[in-house]
Amino acid sequence: MIVTIIGLGLIGGSLAISLKEKGLANHIIGLDRNLENLLKAHELGLIDEGTNDLAAAVRRADLVVVAVPMDSMLTVLPQVLDGVERQVVIDVGSTKSMLLAAVAGHPQRGRFVAVHPMAGTEYSGPEAAVPELFTDKTLVICDAEQSDADAVNLVQNLFEQLPMTIEYLDAAAHDLHTAYVSHISHITSFALALTVLEKEKEEQQIFALASGGFASTVRLAKSSPDMWVPIFRQNRVNVLDVLDEHIKQLQHLRHLIATEDYPAVYQRIEQANLIRKILK
Amino acid sequence: MIVTIIGLGLIGGSLAISLKEKGLANHIIGLDRNLENLLKAHELGLIDEGTNDLAAAVRRADLVVVAVPMDSMLTVLPQVLDGVERQVVIDVGSTKSMLLAAVAGHPQRGRFVAVHPMAGTEYSGPEAAVPELFTDKTLVICDAEQSDADAVNLVQNLFEQLPMTIEYLDAAAHDLHTAYVSHISHITSFALALTVLEKEKEEQQIFALASGGFASTVRLAKSSPDMWVPIFRQNRVNVLDVLDEHIKQLQHLRHLIATEDYPAVYQRIEQANLIRKILK
Known part of the structure; x- marks a missing residue:
């Protein structure tokens, strides 16, 4: 599976490590609007390839992970969905209601699965990425009924292998x-x-x-x-x-x-x- | 050195372990007004001997450690000092001004050294006692000029071997x-x-x-x-x-x-x- 990760901080970077270690991704494309972070992530081996071509990175991916701060999320996620056909897209954001409202009417809404891994540290940036950050933690999937069943299945299977426990909640809860x-x-x-x-x-x-x-x-x-x-x-x-x-x-x-x-x-x-x- | 420890909770119990492990005490006498705690401490090997005879336990000791909650401290410490001649007495309490006022006029005030090991956990009782609780932490000695020089030296040497860093402060600070x-x-x-x-x-x-x-x-x-x-x-x-x-x-x-x-x-x-x- 080719995975594109947008935002190579603590969460995006740690997910890159876990997906590679578990053999769940064979190629990881990374993007970060901060060029220094992108280079650092490449140097640390978190990603196989860095780019600033969002459209191509989405097109080539099987799974797109949007791991940017929540303010950028509101603009980046719709942009990503604009380029999606068969791909599955997840965010990993800490709040959900406003984000889900922002993509509610998007024609590709079904390809998007809203998730929140309940894991983190007080550190940030690619250097903060660590293996095992997600191990035995909880992944919340929000408003799953708004996503295509195959997309939800892919996400659930993937994160269960980290391994994480899956919880389903609506965005408000x-x-x-x-x-x-x-x-x-x-x-x-x-x-x-x-x-x-x-x-x-x-x-x-x-x-x-x-x-x-x-x-x-x-x-x-x-x-x-x-x-x-x-x-x-x-x-x-x-x-x-x-x-x-x-x-x-x-x-x-x-x-x-x-x-x-x-x-x-x-x-x-x-x-x-x-x-x-x-x-x- | 014979050490008497009054109060066999997290701090008293952990100190017993450290003093034994470092070879700083060869016999530890324990007291606890809660009989269950006393028996438990004995069973866990924290103390060599349990007793409820405070006067004898003080008389036989080289060092007396009072490790009871701060309300009991105000009554137990003067009682201990009443029985002291050559012995050194320390508290390990979290507040100092009121305690030091309570023993300010005691004829044996010089034998008492007020210390606060800056270490702890959220657990209590003898089962909470752990090795290494004090390792590389700070020990505060308060109002050292009110204590006999030999008593301060004994306390400093002892805790430096745990090892702890010693800081001197007045009680108000x-x-x-x-x-x-x-x-x-x-x-x-x-x-x-x-x-x-x-x-x-x-x-x-x-x-x-x-x-x-x-x-x-x-x-x-x-x-x-x-x-x-x-x-x-x-x-x-x-x-x-x-x-x-x-x-x-x-x-x-x-x-x-x-x-x-x-x-x-x-x-x-x-x-x-x-x-x-x-x-x-």
């Missing part, structure tokens, strides 16, 4: 759930980093004292604004809703500590501990 | 910095867990979709209220101060997303990215 389990974690981390950076001027002390707990809570704050601003924009309503609830929870804990109602703080922490049921 | 690099991360995590648990009723979806980012931001929410409520109480002023700043940062990000000022969101994320300088 996807965007709500990801606001909870992904987008809000990033906002919290950004805010926590800003809190520490703005108030704590003695960086050397942070560096010396920061232990594993701090590092794990704040590591997402290293994430790229190029990726995250478009996500917050496209999932704005859900993000604001979850953020309001999170701020309310923080204010409530603050109130309980301020008024020294420690039995209530204890109860809230016991309640929070129930996350053990969900997180291994 | 310690409590401020730990509010930033440890206490606030826990409050954020508790609030995030509560947000998800209260709003997101479809637990199966969280479970399926939650990726590494969510897990790392929320894992601290598994932490024990028995440990954390006393910390928030004893470091209340600093915790409230940092929490106010954190809520302000979240509200600002919320405002920027609500008003769709995405260039400003981008700038804030770029600013947050500077945490890269501090976190590896």
